[in-house]
Amino acid sequence: MNINWKTRCCAVWKGVKKPVLAFVLALTVGGIMIAVSGYNPFWVYYQVFALAFSSPKNVASVLAQATPLMFSGIGYAIAAKCGLVNLGLEGQMLSGAMTSALLGVYLRGLPLIIHLPICILGGAAAGGLVGGLTAYLKNRFGAREIITTVMLNEIIALLVTYMCNDPFRAKDSIWGMTEEIAVTARIGKLMKNTQLTYAIFLAVILGIVLEIVLKKSTLGYKMQVIGQNLRAAQTAGIQVNRVFLVSFALSGAMAGLCGAVMILGVNYKFIDGFSDSYGWSGISVAALAAYDPLMSVASAGLFGVLKAGSMILNRMSSVPKEFVSVIQAFVVVFVAAPRMVDSIISLNWLRKCFRRSVRAAGRGGKT
Numbered sequence: 090m091n092i093n094w095k096t097r098c099c100a101v102w103k104g105v106k107k108p109v110l111a112f113v114l115a116l117t118v119g120g121i122m123i124a125v126s127g128y129n130p131f132w133v134y135y136q137v138f139a140l141a142f143s144s145p146k147n148v149a150s151v152l153a154q155a156t157p158l159m160f161s162g163i164g165y166a167i168a169a170k171c172g173l174v175n176l177g178l179e180g181q182m183l184s185g186a187m188t189s190a191l192l193g194v195y196l197r198g199l200p201l202i203i204h205l206p207i208c209i210l211g212g213a214a215a216g217g218l219v220g221g222l223t224a225y226l227k228n229r230f231g232a233r234e235i236i237t238t239v240m241l242n243e244i245i246a247l248l249v250t251y252m253c254n255d256p257f258r259a260k261d262s263i264w265g266m267t268e269e270i271a272v273t274a275r276i277g278k279l280m281k282n283t284q285l286t287y288a289i290f291l292a293v294i295l296g297i298v299l300e301i302v303l304k305k306s307t308l309g310y311k312m313q314v315i316g317q318n319l320r321a322a323q324t325a326g327i328q329v330n331r332v333f334l335v336s337f338a339l340s341g342a343m344a345g346l347c348g349a350v351m352i353l354g355v356n357y358k359f360i361d362g363f364s365d366s367y368g369w370s371g372i373s374v375a376a377l378a379a380y381d382p383l384m385s386v387a388s389a390g391l392f393g394v395l396k397a398g399s400m401i402l403n404r405m406s407s408v409p410k411e412f413v414s415v416i417q418a419f420v421v422v423f424v425a426a427p428r429m430v431d432s433i434i435s436l437n438w439l440r441k442c443f444r445r446s447v448r449a450a451g452r453g454g455k456t
Contacts, residue, residue: 108379111423112391119416128408137398140405146283147401153284153355154400155393157347159292161371162378162385163299164216164343169380170303171336172316177238178344179368180245181219185212185345187249189352190359191257193270204273209291209349216345217338219245224337228330234337242368253361265361276354286354293386295343300383312336344368366414373417376424392417 120130141151161178168175175181189212196204219241226232254265276286303309311332315322323329347367356363374392378384392413399410 108377108424111420112377114423115416115419118419119412122415123408123412126409133402133408133412136402136406136408137395139398140401141394141398145280147397149280149283149285150397150401151390151393152279152289153286153393154396155389156286156289156292157351157367158370158374158389158392159289159296159386160343160347160350161368162374162389163292163296163371163382164340164347165371165375166378166380166382166385167299167303167312167343168220168336168340169375170309170316171312171332172319173333173336173340174235175220175223175238175337175340175344176235176372177219177223177241177341177368178347178371179364179366180238180242181216181341181344182348182364182368183245183249184219184348185216186348186352186363187252187359188212188215188345189274189349190267190270193274193353194257194268194358196274197271199273201273204271205276205353208270208274208353209346212345212349212352213342214345216348217342220337220339220341220344221334223341224330224334227337228333249359250361253359257359259358267359269358270353274353275357276350278354284355286350288350288354291346291350292389295346296383296386299339300381303382308332308335344371347371370417373420376421 116134120134123130123133141147161182164178164181165175189208192208192211193204196207199207223234223237223241226237227234250265253267257267259266259268276288279285279287279289303312311322311327314325314327315329315332319329348364351363351367352359370392374388375385377391378388395413395416396410399408399413402408403410
């Protein structure tokens with residue numbers, strides 16, 4: 090069987106070209122900002138990637154940083170495939186985290202094989218309910234999900250802050266946090282004295298399952314049709330509102346799992362302000378993965394390298410770790426503006442500037 094590898098490679102490159110170029114441009118802009126701050130960007134980037142893989146413990150740190158991003162990235166990608174913008178990942182993540190914490194604290198006397206799944210599923214259900222609420226508001230009242238998700242983020246953030254500072258605050262604690270969860274509700278560590286847990290396998294498995302659902306199932310076909318052409322989907326008789334509800338529920342459930350695995354595997358309690366913008370970071374992860382669930386796993390790994398490497402470098406030098414957030418933001422900007430990326434890459438703007446300068450010089454010479 091003759092296989093045209095060149096054609097296949099071109100097709101693959103066409104699919105990943107814009108996200109890859111967006112990431113390279115984001116690194117470039119981030120490098121410029123690092124240079125303006127007084128640091129050598131080449132040295133910083135080299136140290137970040139070198140330190141991230143300098144020891145088994147550092148590799149574990151990379152994977153630990155990537156694990157929550159896998160869940161949130163997959164969550165955003167699922168909604169995006171259906172043409173939805175889920176900016177409520179942070180709130181859905183917090184709701185899942187608080188639910189898992191309460192189930193882990195107040196459900197006692199259960200064996201690990203029962204208690205842990207209940208806590209994990211509880212976190213997913215809480216996130217899914219918040220996502221489903223957004224879809225209901227969109228279907229029933231025509232509320233735009235961009236607005237409702239952002240507003241729900243603030244409401245949920247304030248609600249969980251109240252919960253961990255008043256009714257569920259740990260005894261004798263001056264900080265906003267719950268009691269520690271039971272041992273039977275904890276996710277095991279893959280490596281001692283690290284934050285890497287078995288939750289990473291759950292993220293990879295869910296990425297594969299949801300990829301298959303999108304590519305091989307009727308539901309996935311309907312989601313992609315709606316995402317590409319809403320009117321065509323309605324004309325074809327697809328129940329758009331139902332698909333919206335399922336998509337948002339799945340997206341919210343993945344965000345809820347992101348919070349659940351952080352509580353059950355890392356913190357062992359809900360701590361006010363524990364989130365390192367895991368929900369918001371999922372947008373960058375999904376954007377770099379071209380909104381593909383399985384590729385979001387790999388994309389999260391790349392951001393895990395940047396996060397872990399920058400944290401290690403920050404402990405060894407004065408280079409701020411916040412430059413990773415700048416890179417994440419510019420990834421979203423460049424992915425959301427493909428024409429700008431195409432313009433930059435094609436250098437048409439440089440040619441136009443050159444031609445204008447030549448014409449201006451010519452006019453000056455004549456006069």
